[in-house]
Amino acid sequence: MTKEILIAPSILAADFARLGEEIAAIDAAGADWIHCDVMDGHFVPNISYGADVIKAIRPLTAKIFDVHLMIAPADPYLKAFAKAGADVITVHAEAGVHLDRSLQAIRALGKKAGVSLCPATPEAVIEYVIDRVDLVLVMTVNPGFGGQSFLESQFEKIRRIRSLIGDRPIRLEVDGGITRDNAAAVTAAGADTLVAGSAVFRGKSSADYAANIAAIRGAAEAGRVPKLQDVSGRPARLGETALIR
Ligand code: DX5
Ligand code: ZN
Numbered sequence: 001m002t003k004e005i006l007i008a009p010s011i012l013a014a015d016f017a018r019l020g021e022e023i024a025a026i027d028a029a030g031a032d033w034i035h036c037d038v039m040d041g042h043f044v045p046n047i048s049y050g051a052d053v054i055k056a057i058r059p060l061t062a063k064i065f066d067v068h069l070m071i072a073p074a075d076p077y078l079k080a081f082a083k084a085g086a087d088v089i090t091v092h093a094e095a096g097v098h099l100d101r102s103l104q105a106i107r108a109l110g111k112k113a114g115v116s117l118c119p120a121t122p123e124a125v126i127e128y129v130i131d132r133v134d135l136v137l138v139m140t141v142n143p144g145f146g147g148q149s150f151l152e153s154q155f156e157k158i159r160r161i162r163s164l165i166g167d168r169p170i171r172l173e174v175d176g177g178i179t180r181d182n183a184a185a186v187t188a189a190g191a192d193t194l195v196a197g198s199a200v201f202r203g204k205s206s207a208d209y210a211a212n213i214a215a216i217r218g219a220a221e222a223g224r225v226p227k228l229q230d231v232s233g234r235p236a237r238l239g240e241t242a243l244i245r
Contacts (some may be wrong), residue, residue, distance in 0.1 A: 013197035029209035044144035058085035090114030141176030150177030162190025185224025
């Protein structure tokens with residue numbers, strides 16, 4: 001499966017007083033997706049914004065809205081986020097007992113289904129739901145806040161999930177502490193979709209954001225697994241084109 005690298009700026013790092021302008025600025029700056037971090041002060045120790053804010057900014061760009069729900073429970077709110085204009089809805093594996101049911105509910109709403117894992121959660125929890133997901137989100141910080149340092153412990157998990165995904169049309173996203181300095185390493189491990197908050201919203205203008213996105217993208221492209229070979233070194237099967245553009 002050919003997967004181009006996608007950069008998804010997290011608007012958690014935007015100036016909320018000028019949120020509409022900030023959305024327009026990252027759109028013009030070359031963002032592929034708009035990453036929306038929803039926090040409830042219960043599943044994570046911080047509160048951000050909810051479906052009404054997403055609904056308000058939805059008309060400002062045609063880009064994919066990648067909605068990361070750091071809320072528990074998530075199921076009662078899936079419909080509201082779908083109606084607000086989310087394209088991808090990601091729930092945390094740790095946020096409820098019935099992950100399989102949550103993923104089915106997201107797809108039943110006509111949306112792409114994502115599952116996210118906190119740093120301490122092993123990849124085994126997604127083994128039996130892998131065919132229900134369109135995206136796996138590996139948290140590379142403990143969720144709740146922007147501006148934290150990347151956790152190197154997650155490289156091995158990224159590699160293992162890349163292997164688990166195999167040829168399936170599933171995006172492997174990383175989120176937390178992503179910068180131009182570690183973007184190559186995460187794509188080399190197998191990530192194809194990079195969330196970045198503080199590393200994108202540095203500076204003030206759309207031109208600054210464009211330079212930041214371009215730098216992250218350049219590093220990410222340089223690091224991607226180059227040949228018909230998966231990250232474990234297994235030779236490619238006939239017809240397999242994993243990670244090749
Ligand atoms: C953290 C959020 C992230 C965060 C990333 O809980 O899920 O999306 O905004 O911010 P940076 O890139 O600053 O770590
Ligand atoms: Zn996020």
